Ligand code: SAM
């Protein structure tokens with residue numbers, strides 16, 4: 070099901086380049102942030118209306134500790150009252166790191182002669198997936214460098230492998246991809262393999278800054294990358310993820326760029342991005358990045374809260390690039406998905422604990438390498454429901470976050486029960502005793518809080534079915 074966004078003229082929107090640096094800078098320069106205005110904007114977001122660029126600029130320019138606290142509180146309230154306490158878990162799986170581009174921040178860049186290059190064979194992919202299934206993973210994102218070897222056919226082939234591997238009770242139910250932009254035909258090929266989200270980050274929305282970091286290869290073309298999701302949409306991929314790599318240019322500009330990109334997709338295709346990502350630049354093999362734009366933890370937290378308020382019905386992803394303590398803290402400001410049990414050295418899931426942590430084997434350094442179960446333990450301790458839910462994707466519902474947000478009772482009727490059922494599966498199939506005890510406690514408490522008696526009974530019945538061996542109920 071799709072939704073009707075704010076009214077734009079689609080024709081006008083398509084005809085103009087949708088990132089206009091002067092327009093963005095103008096908003097940032099001219100927008101004043103009085104207390105009253107900031108409070109009105111937070112209230113607007115809490116009343117389930119998304120924010121326009123001028124309003125986002127106003128939140129960005131709010132710099133007093135008092136207003137920043139109010140923005141964070143607003144984001145927290147929005148997250149808690151609308152999305153509840155679910156966090157979706159996934160794992161990244163790097164398929165290959167050959168790359169013809171020269172992105173200055175990335176360990177895979179062609180000029181990095183120390184990178185240990187590798188592309189997983191079919192057998193190796195199967196081993197990786199089996200190891201991930203052994204841990205209880207259900208949702209993956211496959212990641213690729215940009216290289217002729219990683220053709221649309223190759224990408225589609227690897228996605229099909231991921232869906233086909235079944236070990237024990239394990240199975241992968243949703244495969245997203247993060248791959249270089251393709252032509253429309255290429256996107257059609259990839260779509261045919263049944264991907265969930267196609268994710269691509271613009272890195273920086275500022276065209277001049279973009280030139281500084283992208284020296285060679287196809288990725289040096291800012292416009293080709295910026296329009297990737299338009300081609301994906303033309304090819305019928307309407308589930309897309311956007312992102313910016315924070316640290317390359319002023320974070321304020323990037324936040325505006327992300328919101329502008331969201332507006333563009335909504336206006337032209339009637340569906341905004343499914344997710345927004347906001348990686349911060351981390352150490353990488355031979356990294357020698359000259360930038361004044363690294364983002365502090367304080368600004369990072371603020372920008373996440375602003376994004377939550379700006380696009381209240383878009384999923385937000387916080388990855389293992391960030392340390393556990395910060396992730397635990399920031400989740401409350403609006404994060405809906407995190408990766409868990411992450412390992413990014415190519416082929417390393419099958420190596421288990423024997424993995425050599427060598428920066429030349431990965432794209433960058435991650436800072437949270439907790440096993441999946443440990444992350445689940447900590448989420449449960451905070452009273453959250455770790456979820457592996459893939460129901461919307463499998464019944465063909467697009468724009469699920471929007472529905473969660475806007476359709477009265479959607480979360481109560483669908484999301485909470487499905488999150489509970491996928492957690493219950495995990496507890497039965499994979500969890501050690503201690504985790505299982507905590508998990509059932511959280512599940513029971515959540516069920517008790519459900520007001521609808523019929524719903525309560527239905528969930529309890531389905532849990533009994535899971536205990537008796539049925540799987541994948543939603
Ligand atoms: N080759 C594909 C591309 O460029 O679109 C795949 C992207 S890469 C495997 C996934 C993302 O990691 C990049 O888009 C970039 O934002 C991010 N990344 C690259 N180097 C990074 C670093 N040093 N620290 C944090 N994130 C980084």
Ligand code: SF4
Pocket residue numbers: 168169170171172175176177178179213214215288
């Ligand atoms: Fe290649 Fe992507 Fe790394 Fe750029 S970010 S060097 S395109 S893998």
